[in-house]
Amino acid sequence: MKIYKINTIKIAGIMALIFLLLGDSAGAATLKVDKSGGSNYTKIQDAINNASNWDTILVNSGTYYENVNVTKRLILRGVDTGEGKPIVDASGNGSAITLSAGWSTLEGFTAINSGSSPNAIQAYAGIYVNSDGNIIRNNNVSNSSYGIFLISSNNNTLSSNIASSNYYVLTDKKGFKTFGGDGIILIMSNYNTLRGNTANSNHIRGIGLESSSNNMLTGNNASNNYYGISLKYSGNNTLDGDIVLNNSIGIYLTYSGNNTLRSNTANSNKGYGIGLSDSDNNMLNGNTANSNIYTGISLVFWLWMKFSIPLAFIVVMLIYILMLAARYVDARVLESKNIYRLLHENIHSARDKPTYAGKVT
Numbered sequence: 136m137k138i139y140k141i142n143t144i145k146i147a148g149i150m151a152l153i154f155l156l157l158g159d160s161a162g163a164a165t166l167k168v169d170k171s172g173g174s175n176y177t178k179i180q181d182a183i184n185n186a187s188n189w190d191t192i193l194v195n196s197g198t199y200y201e202n203v204n205v206t207k208r209l210i211l212r213g214v215d216t217g218e219g220k221p222i223v224d225a226s227g228n229g230s231a232i233t234l235s236a237g238w239s240t241l242e243g244f245t246a247i248n249s250g251s252s253p254n255a256i257q258a259y260a261g262i263y264v265n266s267d268g269n270i271i272r273n274n275n276v277s278n279s280s281y282g283i284f285l286i287s288s289n290n291n292t293l294s295s296n297i298a299s300s301n302y303y304v305l306t307d308k309k310g311f312k313t314f315g316g317d318g319i320i321l322i323m324s325n326y327n328t329l330r331g332n333t334a335n336s337n338h339i340r341g342i343g344l345e346s347s348s349n350n351m352l353t354g355n356n357a358s359n360n361y362y363g364i365s366l367k368y369s370g371n372n373t374l375d376g377d378i379v380l381n382n383s384i385g386i387y388l389t390y391s392g393n394n395t396l397r398s399n400t401a402n403s404n405k406g407y408g409i410g411l412s413d414s415d416n417n418m419l420n421g422n423t424a425n426s427n428i429y430t431g432i433s434l435v436f437w438l439w440m441k442f443s444i445p446l447a448f449i450v451v452m453l454i455y456i457l458m459l460a461a462r463y464v465d466a467r468v469l470e471s472k473n474i475y476r477l478l479h480e481n482i483h484s485a486r487d488k489p490t491y492a493g494k495v496t
């Protein structure tokens with residue numbers, strides 16, 4: 136009987152949760168946005184501000200010059216009315232779309248022209264995510280500091296998105312320039328799934344993980360970036376069936392352990408197909424790495440990274456010392472020539488001095 140009571144309590148709790156969710160979504164409405172004025176709203180943010188949790192917002196084709204912040208649990212769906220996906224243009228300020236409430240769906244948008252990012256804490260992106268449980272699919276992001284940026288965000292699903300040509304330049308007060316730009320980046324974000332995304336022609340990373348664990352990357356394509364897929368301080372992630380082509384480095388792990396790389400293709404990269412640096416206990420199984428300029432799979436990549444810079448410094452110092460020595464020798468040779476010339480002139484001067492045989496009166 137005691138067990139029966141416990142099970143009854145569990146069942147009652149589950150049923151209450153189901154009724155709560157159903158009750159919260161039972162009155163869900165559909166709001167429409169059209170910049171031409173043919174719908175309820177002409178701005179996406181106005182529709183969000185007037186929506187309730189679990190509502191659906193349909194956005195027709197057009198360019199919307201906004202910084203959209205999804206502060207409620209909503210479904211935002213872009214509708215191609217003949218002019219392509221609706222475009223959210225941040226006009227070089229902030230992020231184009233931010234998912235801050237969590238448990239939202241964002242699909243069918245093009246997000247462009249975020250502001251430049253001074254650092255990871257103040258990052259700006261086509262799609263910026265700082266919440267959990269979102270579904271992000273079938274979106275295009277480009278011409279931003281970051282395409283899709285997740286920070287402290289868990290249990291999100293990213294699928295069939297295209298993140299390309301993301302790039303930024305920051306110039307400090309002294310004129311020093313910093314370059315960056317990533318397609319899809321996860322920072323301190325765990326248990327996310329990236330499936331079937333394309334991250335091409337980004338300045339640094341196609342797909343990057345930093346301090347992130349237990350993420351699944353499967354069937355993604357990352358080509359023509361500096362790093363195709365990069366893991367840094369990240370563990371227990373799985374890369375399965377990803378394709379990285381024509382990058383400077385295909386797949387690169389640094390300070391990352393206990394990851395699984397399975398059935399990936401890393402071909403025709405300018406450096407390494409797959410390189411590991413200071414990374415332990417990783418499992419590589421069934422990967423293909425052909426036609427890379429340096430080598431296919433390198434498990435001692437860290438040696439080159441650690442010793443190439445010190446070795447270059449030593450070589451430069453040796454060249455500098457040799458140049459100083461050459462200048463010293465030249466100076467000594469010149470000084471010897473000058474001494475020899477003076478002695479030679481003095482000898483000839485003494486030899487040519489006139490002598491007198493008679494007494495001078």
